Amino acid sequence: MSDFLMNTYHRLPVTFVRGEGSWLFDAAGKKYLDFSSGIAVNCLGHAYPPLVRAITEQAAKCSHVCNYYQSDVALAFAEKLVAACAPGGMKNVFLANSGAEANEGACKIARKYSLKKYGPGRHTIVTLRGSFHGRTITTLAATGQDKFHTTFGPFTEGFAHIPGGDIAALDKALDQKTVAGLLIEAVQGESGIVPQSVEFIEAAARLCAERDILLMCDEIQCGMGRTGTFLAFEQYRTADGACVDGKPLKADVVTLAKALAGGIPAGAVLAGEKTRAVFEPGDHGSTFGGNLIAAAAGLVVLETVNQSAFLAQIRGKGEMMMSEIRAWNHPRVKEVRGRGLMIGVDIDLDARPVLEAAVSKGLLILSGGTQILRFLPPYTISDSEIEQGLEIVREILNGN
């Protein structure tokens, strides 16, 4: 392990030198099948040729223009991204670099919206237990997991956490006098792939609308096609396409990052009708936000992923993976759950040794909680690669 990198991760002893499709290679040429996509980032696999082309062509033209001006590629990216999120009610976007930065932007929008309309004191942001929203002091405060609140206080004040699925707790927590926003992941990632129920999301949307509390969807891990629709919360509609008193479900703010530019750092805060004009000049900024290489890469991701046939194959592969694992009827597997290619497997043993064994057998998987395996393969993974990876997981669970 390097003396030069800070010791912030439980790194596994492998050093990658290149990638291709669903595979990463170490210096000795050993190949590893990637069921993790760099934690939901490399959605088109590694070194996807159109992405490589777009990045290199843009780098040769111009890599960065400061945000006091406009650039053709960032404008095109913003337009396409807003169009992709239009079914969720989005109207415009602030381009950022990471998920935590996107969520910081969302919290600022909620607080300013509320301050301007209702005056001081209505600034609380409610989030769910088990959520993960980032590593800055504010997004750690937003994160609903006590283990993240032990060391770095004092944290930004004004966050409250309630259990997901508990509509009575939600009703109580969404106090019209003190709460500015509700920040939720439709499918929680970090804590082990936990989809929220339709009833809970519907109640959240209804209560937020009634009380003028902003509904803010953190789609940083579950968005950008990962669950088989461009945004995961799009799936929270009743069968007739209606929800919330007969209207389609719309959010007030959506945050994106991770897969947004397929492996180049990028984040985004999108705003809906109510919130599109909250930020004014001087309110927010980011030197690298809207970086041209990230925008060029993001355009490729949007053009590739946001197609109904492409999204359908994500759902198909996810269903195949989940039904295959369920069909094992493995005594060590307690539950298989997920949406699209965002899959959690509860097992009755610690996940960490399973991860380590998988690496030694040439498979990269993630955990989500101590006894949960998390699979986030690239959307471009083939059926036979899925079979190969699952066979390795099964061998390990069998004790081999």
Ligand SMILES: Cc1ncc(COP(=O)(O)O)c(C=O)c1O
């Ligand atoms: C749902 C969610 N929100 C926010 C973040 C933070 O994103 P970043 O690491 O890009 O700051 C993550 C990262 O795992 C995440 O999964």
